[in-house]
Amino acid sequence: MKYIRRAADRGAVNLGWLVSKHSFSFGSYQDPKHMGVSALRVINDDMVMPGQGFGTHGHRDMEIISYVTEGALKHEDSEGNKHIVPAGDVQRMSAGSGVMHSEFNPSETEKVKFLQIWIQPNKMGIKPSYEQNTIPQSGPLTPLVTASGENGTLSLNQDARLSRLVLSDKESFNLTPGDRIGYLHLIKGEFKVDGESFAAGDAFAMEPKQQLVLTATSALEALWFELPPKQ
Template sequence: MKTVIHKADSRGNVNFGWLQSRHSFSFGNYYNPERMSFGLLRVLNDDIVAPGMGFGKHPHDNMEIISIPLHGDLEHKDSLGNTTVIKEGDVQAMTAGSGIYHSEYNKNKDKEVRFLQIWVFPKERDVTPSYDQISLRVEDRHNKLQQIVSPDKNESGVTINQDAWFHLSEIDKGVEIKYELKGRDTGVYIFVLEGDLSIDQQQLNKRDGMGISGISSLHIKADTDSQVLLMEVPMN
């Protein structure tokens, strides 16, 4: 078993006024040679966008991009013709494939939007770009794991071009849940959204991250009422 711990205050930090972001892995102006990725998980950005502001039209290719709003509404437009708004409880996935342009803006003029932007390297390169979005029942993650991303359109969650599975959970204090890995040669990156929890005796706090590989399962125990994101990704 191999583990890596990324404490919340060790993340990269940028503040452009309209955008505040914490980076778990090297991104933009933040570069740390020891924080390039966890397996094929390349980016985990914890973003706050000011009212009415956002990212103008820009290109991506050969990357799986997952957006998870935590508070507020984010408007998405892309070169596939999609114009949508994602809000708390939604999950969006975009397969950039051979190339796509998109923009993301805070839909509201009176409140900020907070969201996670996550990049995963694709399984196949130069595929046809695609877009997927779902709305979730928050109650379906209470003291259990709610699958929000998978590689199979017949499974729960948005579909991406990679053998990766993401889950969200809201866990009451004292409750323990078990996660069994689904893939071969995969690892799990745990990101604590709220609260304090323990992963097989390792204590984590709000916005801490922990990567674990070389295991078939793990146990999560909530030390306080907690919210957590689990991302299982290939390690190679």
């Protein structure tokens, strides 16, 4: 592992209505050592207070994925999409040639927690699009987003794949990105790999062809990215 990103070292933002941890440079947090991994540009660990949210704002030429871990997120955009994204759902918006959208916590009592993920596309200026789905876990590693949208996954305008890793305590898993760059972001739980211990919010990258055996030291949930080797 040449790149380890510890939860405590992430950029931190507290706006009252929003508490966020930035794995990579974003907004007012800029660090040239942490600009992203391959096409992965943003992982923001966001917590939005009840009845609050991001007002209408614009994006273009970016694949934006939201993965809700607690509560629910209300999405509206200029393409006419209006949806509630509950915990466990995955959402993908291709900003393409340009889209305006807002994200709000519709609850007046509960916080919403979600990971906001940006992946640089391999096609520019396309028509904006939106997908959302509940994808049940099937085995330890379950694909959520793929380039072709295969087998019920959401599609992505990039040669990349996003999967959810779920392990029980003491369970092991052989992790390899094949000919791609791998990146694992731990949502909850703990594990050990290659002599290092990892806890919620921690992450690491893997080089193509590298293999590591990950052993859970508690029940865990993580997101596993397989990314282009060159970007």
